[in-house]
Amino acid sequence: MIELRNVDVTFQDGKQTVKAVRDVSLKVEKGDIYGIVGYSGAGKSTLVRTINLLQRPTSGSVIVGAQELSALPAKSLRTARKKIGMIFQYFNLMRARTVAGNIAYPLRKSGLSKKEINDKVDDLLELVGLVDKKHTYPSQLSGGQKQRVAIARALANDPEVLLCDEATSALDPKTTSSILELLKRLNKKLSLTIVIITHEMQVVKEICNKVAVMDDGEVVEQGDLVSLFTSPKEALTHEFIDTATHLDQALEKLRKHPTLLDLSVDDVLANITYVGVSTGTPLIASLYAQFGVTTNILYGNVEILQQTPVGNLIVVFSGEKRQREKAVSYLESNNIVVNQIQNTQTIVPIKQEKIS
Numbered sequence: 001m002i003e004l005r006n007v008d009v010t011f012q013d014g015k016q017t018v019k020a021v022r023d024v025s026l027k028v029e030k031g032d033i034y035g036i037v038g039y040s041g042a043g044k045s046t047l048v049r050t051i052n053l054l055q056r057p058t059s060g061s062v063i064v065g066a067q068e069l070s071a072l073p074a075k076s077l078r079t080a081r082k083k084i085g086m087i088f089q090y091f092n093l094m095r096a097r098t099v100a101g102n103i104a105y106p107l108r109k110s111g112l113s114k115k116e117i118n119d120k121v122d123d124l125l126e127l128v129g130l131v132d133k134k135h136t137y138p139s140q141l142s143g144g145q146k147q148r149v150a151i152a153r154a155l156a157n158d159p160e161v162l163l164c165d166e167a168t169s170a171l172d173p174k175t176t177s178s179i180l181e182l183l184k185r186l187n188k189k190l191s192l193t194i195v196i197i198t199h200e201m202q203v204v205k206e207i208c209n210k211v212a213v214m215d216d217g218e219v220v221e222q223g224d225l226v227s228l229f230t231s232p233k234e235a236l237t238h239e240f241i242d243t244a245t246h247l248d249q250a251l252e253k254l255r256k257h258p259t260l261l262d263l264s265v266d267d268v269l270a271n272i273t274y275v276g277v278s279t280g281t282p283l284i285a286s287l288y289a290q291f292g293v294t295t296n297i298l299y300g301n302v303e304i305l306q307q308t309p310v311g312n313l314i315v316v317f318s319g320e321k322r323q324r325e326k327a328v329s330y331l332e333s334n335n336i337v338v339n340q341i342q343n344t345q346t347i348v349p350i351k352q353e354k355i356s
Contacts, residue, residue: 001028001029001030001031001032001064001160001164001193002027002028002034002063002193003026003027003028003061003062003063003064003147004024004025004026004027004047004050004051004060004061004062005025005026005029005060005061005062005063005257006023006024006059006060006061007021007023007025007047007050007057007059007060007061007062008022008023008024008052008058008059008060009021009043009046009047009055009057009058009217010058013288017218020046020217021043021046021047021050021057021217022216022217022218023060024047024060024214024217024218024219025060025214025217026219026222027159028193028195029193029195030132030160030191031187031189031191031192031193032193032194032209032210032217033100033183033184033194033196033207033208033210034196034208034209034210034211034212035195035196035197035198035203035204035207035210035211035212035225035290036048036074036196036197036198036211036212036214037198037199037200037201037204037211037212037213037217037240038122038213038214038215039199040199041213041216042214042215042216042217043195043216043218044197044199044214044350045165045166045218045220047197047214048163048165048195048197049165049244050062051064051084051161051163051195052064052068052069052081052084052086052163052201053069053077053081054086055069056070058135058271058338062311064080064083064084065080065083065277070111070249071330074232078330081145082106082157082159082260083158083159083160083161084155084159084160084161084162084163085154085155085157085159085161085162085163086162086163086164086165087147087150087151087154087162087163087164087167088164088166088167089144089165089166089167089170090170091138091146091147091149092150092151092155093138093146093149093150094138095137095138095139097138098134098135098136098137098259099125099130099133099135099137099138099141099149100118100121100134100135101136102138102149102153103121103124103125103149103152103153103156104117104118104120104121104156105156106153106156106157107120107151107156107157115236116212117340118145119333120156120176121134121152122134124152124155124156125152125171127152127155127186127189128148128151128152128182129182129343130145130148130149130150130152131150133145133149133307142175143170143171143172143175143194144171144175144178144179144293145230147167147168147171147175147179148179148182148214151165151179151182151183151186153237155186155216156191158194158215159192160191160193161192161193161194161297162183162186162192162193162194162195162247163194163195163197163354164183164194164196164197166198166199167196168180168198168200168203168356169198169199169294170202170305172282176203177206180203180206180207181310183307184207186301196208197339200244201240201241201243201244203209204225204244205225205229205244205245208225209224209225209306210222210224210225211223211225211228212222213228213234213236213237213240214269215236216304220234220236220237221233221234221236221237222260224306225305225306226275226305226306226308226310228241228335229241229245229305229310230273230275230310231337235352245265245312246248246301247271247299247302247312247314250298250299250314251314251341254298254299260298261316263316264318266318266321266324267316267318267322268316268317268320268324268327268339268340269314269315269316269340270315270317270338270340270341271312271313271314271318271339271340271341272284272311272312272313272314272315272331272336272337272338272339273310273311273336273337273339274302274309274312274313274338275308275309275310275335275336276335283317283331283336284297284313284331287317287327287330287331289318289331290327290330291324291326291327291330292319292320293317293318293319293323293324293327294317294318294319295316295317295318296315296316296318297313297314297315298314298315298316299312299313299314300312300313300314308356314341325343
C-alpha cells in the first residue's frame, strides 16, 4: 500500500547541511495502523510528509498504491493526494467557517452538487459523532471535537490513507482515548490505512499493529507491535516500551525504597515478559518445586496488545546460582523473556549477561 525506499531528506541551514531523514525504508500494508514513534527532532514528522509529498525527498522513492508519487506530473500528483488525508496536532480549522463549512471545503472543486456535498457532510458528521455541531464554529468546540471535525474533513475525498501527525498530542488522556477509538473504528469500517506519528508509545500501544522507532533521522527498529513490545532489540525501543508499560515508574519507586531491594548474593532482580498463552500459565509458581528458586513479585501487570495478552513482572529470584540459571532456562524454553535489571535502571538480556 505504502512503500518508502531509501528515503533521504536533507535541508540546507545556512552553510550547514541537516539530514532530517536518513535512508529510511519501510512498508505499510493495506489496512495497517502503522505507528512511527520517536522523540522531538527524530525526523518522524518530516518522514510522514514525504508520503504525500508535502515534503519531497532528496533521494529515494515514495510509492502509494501502484504509483510512485515522486515521478508524477503536478496534475496527477494533485489527484493522487486526494486519496491521502491528513490530520495535525492543532487541527488547522478555519475559524470563519462553520463545522459544515470546514468539512465541505475539500469538496469545493469535486464536481458534486450542493445537495450532494451537504449529504456527504451529514454522513461524515454522523461518522465522527458530531451531528449536532453542523452549524457550530470551531471556537465553540472542545479540543476533541475540533479533532473530530479535522478527521471528517480529511475523509471528505474518500481517502485510502490517513496520515496523523501528532494528532492527539494536544488532547487530554480521556479525549485521546476517544479519538484513538474513533480511528480504530474508521480503520475497520472504511478499510482505511492509517499512519500515526507520535512521541508517545502509549498511543502506539493502544491502536497500532505495526511500529517503527526513529532516532536522528533513522529507523532503528521496526516490526509488529507484539514482537517489539516483548523482544525489543534497541535501547531506545526499550526506553519507549518501559514508559508505555509503566515499568520505568515501577523501577523508580523501587529505587526510592531500597528496603525492597535488599538483595543477597543469591538474589537477582529481573523483568519477566509473558506472551499469549504463557500469560495464563502458572510457571513462576513452579520454580521453587522444580529448582528450589523462590520468586518474589514486586510489580506486575497484564495488557492486551492486538488481541494478545502480554504480562510484565518485576521479580527477585532467590536461590543458588546454578539453580537460578536452570530456572531461567526453563522459563525461556516456555517462551518467557527474562531480563536482568541492574541498579534498578538498566535492563539487560540474561542471555547476554548471565545472572551472578
